[in-house]
Amino acid sequence: MGWMLDLYETYEENSGQIGKVGKNRFGTDYALLPVSHVYQTAQIEVSLDFQGNFISAEVIPKEQGNTIIPCTIDSSTRSSGPVPHPLHDKLMYVAGDFSEYGGKIKKNATSYQDYLVQLKEWCEYDEGNRTIHAIYTYLKEGHLIKDLIAQGVLHEKNGELIPKWTKEHQVEGKEKPEIFKVLTGDQMSAFVRFGIFDLEHQTLKAWEDPQMFRSFVDFYQDKIEESGLCYITGISQPLTDKHASKIRYGGDMAKIISGNDSSGYTFRGRFSSKEQVATVGYDTSQKAHNALKWLITKQAQTIDGRVFLTWGKKTVEILDPMDSFLEQLEIEPVTQKEVTDDTHSVFAKQFRQAIDGYQHYLATEERVSILVLDAATPGRMSIVYYQNFEADLYLERIRHWHESCSWRHAYRRNENKEMTFYYGAPTNRDIAKAAYGSQASDQIIKNTMSRLLPSIVEGRPVPRDIVQLLVNRSSRPQGMEEWEWERTLTTACSMVRKFFQQRNEEEISMALNRESTDRNYLFGRMLAVADVLERSALASQNESRTTNAKRYMTAFSQHPMSAWKIIQENLLPYQARLGTKNVYYEKILGEIAEQFDEKDFNDKALNGKYLIGYYSQRQDIYTKNNKKEEQD
Incomplete structure (x- = not known):
């Protein structure tokens, strides 16, 4: 499990980023989560004072709902069973009056009581933590929903919460309540987060407080009893057999590590239990999976559920072989008027200089990891590809790929509506679309990109069938618009050049x-x-x-x-x-x-x-x- 050790070490190298929220290129929030914490979307924010008195509540806008919450092994992997999170949670766990307002609780379920017992244990462990004591003091009174209705956050009719806002509930001159704008289910499914309103009239956000993170981590790891050898790190520590889901996105239930079948011929006579096969430390699993989630949201490419991720342990953002080198290295394309006899060599020189500069930018002894993930079924995720390289070797292979596949390609029109061009290698996605057509399914595109990846980073030969597809499509210009055929042609030339060079035939130049x-x-x-x-x-x-x-x-x-x-x-x-x-x-x-x-x-x-x-x-x-x- 080298991939898991790489992720664990990445987490340790970037521990200074824990809890810091950033935004990726699509505007999505991401953060390196603390151990025993997960991301959750909250719809309601409740503010209390340090004495546990209710101050205010409000509906959280969708774009501000991402919340870092503490979790246990069981609550982080809960599906249908009523297992409470330690602090922030849904109404059925945190509201003592949930059933009074029409909430349905499974037979013999004690969601609210279990939540309070767990929170009380945390309070007893960390007696100086005023925040959790205030939240416990308020919630044990059992009137959260009543207070939320009084604040106009939740809405009831005939003593029960309204499940859905329909035309029957509309009143002339009144807009649809905010809570129904942010919920996908009914009001009973609302998730609540808590903050403390201090003397300076500011809300202390418990979901962003590093002291709260540390408090729960210390409390929870003290509770895990089973210890043993972690096969990933070689360190004796508390163990776990339940590993994280929600790896690619919030609703993703696929797990990389999962083992819930112990019957029949599972162990083939070699072992009698899964613990004899391999054991993984809780801390190791948490850090590795949290680093993976962080990296995926931060910088991975995802196509039809397949994740393409490239990262460095210390310098996390690394040159991505799946993306445009032109844009990553900030090399400017040229117009036709600017093209000269030596434009090709100028681009090559710029690329080499950019790679040299990139090497100086990287940390000493940096290593680069590439991981491709996909899920064939909703519950199981597979590692399609994994490799780890020395940074210098990785960049050298990137340089070689770029130079050996270099050709002149149309880029895009500039602000003056002039077509611009660049000299270099086409992207994996461009190759896949040129080979199968712009209307090719995402499944075909992702599979082709996966097959090309080893050719870039390992120096393996370009697959012959992909090159032949490019040649065949380029030979059928009638079925394409002019711009598409030209792009297909230049992409084919790049790959044909690479194909014959890798067979140690003569050097193929772009010049006549x-x-x-x-x-x-x-x-x-x-x-x-x-x-x-x-x-x-x-x-x-x-x-x-x-x-x-x-x-x-x-x-x-x-x-x-x-x-x-x-x-x-x-x-x-x-x-x-x-x-x-x-x-x-x-x-x-x-x-x-x-x-x-x-x-x-x-x-x-x-x-x-x-x-x-x-x-x-x-x-x-x-x-x-x-x-x-x-x-x-």
């Missing part, structure tokens, strides 16, 4: 290679000349339609010689339309023909290198034409 005698490359060059020639002729008459080169591209990739004859015949009227300008294109076609070995000009299907030849030749012509226009 006029010396190449590879038949695939040469056929691609010919197709590009035909495409640009026809486009030029159409543009001279202000016409815009798909060229014959693109229309026959699929056939050309499978039977290049036969398809080329058809394309050549269809080009004749366009060549005539160009007049003397056609000489330029004829000259290029002649140069390409000279590079062919006679036996290579046949109908054998082309591999992905023909796309490289097509793109490089097309770009070379466009660049020369642009320079000529500027000179004119």
Whole structure:
């Protein structure tokens, strides 16, 4: 369980962040939770004084409802059983008058009484904690719901709380009560948190108080009786066989570690109980799972329930192989006007410098962990992928991936609505969408991204089938809009370049290679000349339609010689339309023909290198034409 030790050590390295609330890029709150604490959404906030007198209550806006609450092993994993949290909880636990106002309690259930017994034990353990004493003093009186109704927080009719706000309850001129705006269930399901109103007329938030965190941790760990060897840390400590759920989000019931089956052939004769298999310390489990929840909410990518997480133990925010390197390293894209002959090398230099700077930014002896999680069923979560690297090795592999897959890609339009470009590797998501189409399901996208991950961080070969899918889709431009096909083409070129380089074949450059005698490359060059020639002729008459080169591209990739004859015949009227300008294109076609070995000009299907030849030749012509226009 190296992943668990990594998370435990990450928690220890970042203990200064415990309880500090931040917001991720989507505006969601996150915090590194203390041991024996969980996140819960509260709808009602009650303020008391230190003597346990009720001061006020209010409905909490949805965006402010996230609350750090203490929990026990059983309450943190409760599903249907009535197990109270130690302090903040639902009305059925904290309100002594719950049943008086229509609340339904399971037969023989003692939710409220159990809550008070537990809170009293905490009070007796920490006699100097005025906050919990005040809350206990107030709640044991048993009239919380009555006070909340009097404050206008809860609403009743005929002595019972109104379950749902319907048209029957609407009164002309009155809005829907706030409590019904923040609840998904009825009023009985409301969660209550408590604060203390001090002499300076400020509410001391018990859910944000580090002293409260420490008080409960000390109290609860003192109560755990079973101790033994933790197989993760090698330290003797209190043990647990109940591990956290709610890992990916609040309602997530899937667990990574779970074992509730001890019958039949579970242990296959080797053991007689689960404790003989492995034991995990309570403190270890809590810290590892809390670190995981923190990291996921803070910086992970989630696609269709699959979590892609990259982090460092000390420098938590690390370069993410699943995200855009361009944005992470703050490298600016360029417009077509800014592109020069050395733009590609400028981007490469910027990337290397950014990586070098990143290495200096990282802590000494930093290690990088990558974890991919998913759940096939609602209750069980699997580790799809896990690796741990030295930071220097990790960054070197990122650099190598970026450089070996580098190609020119369209980025997005700037504020002047000019298309911008960058030179580098496409993202995993871009590769997956290019291979399967922009309408591909999230399940296909996440599986493809998972398969590509080892190629980036471990240096493994790019899967051949993904490269072939990219080549096939790029060879079918008719089914895509122009922008989508161009993106698919440049992504395919990136992966084809990587694929052949990893097989120790010749170095493939983005610049046009006029010396190449590879038949695939040469056929691609010919197709590009035909495409640009026809486009030029159409543009001279202000016409815009798909060229014959693109229309026959699929056939050309499978039977290049036969398809080329058809394309050549269809080009004749366009060549005539160009007049003397056609000489330029004829000259290029002649140069390409000279590079062919006679036996290579046949109908054998082309591999992905023909796309490289097509793109490089097309770009070379466009660049020369642009320079000529500027000179004119």
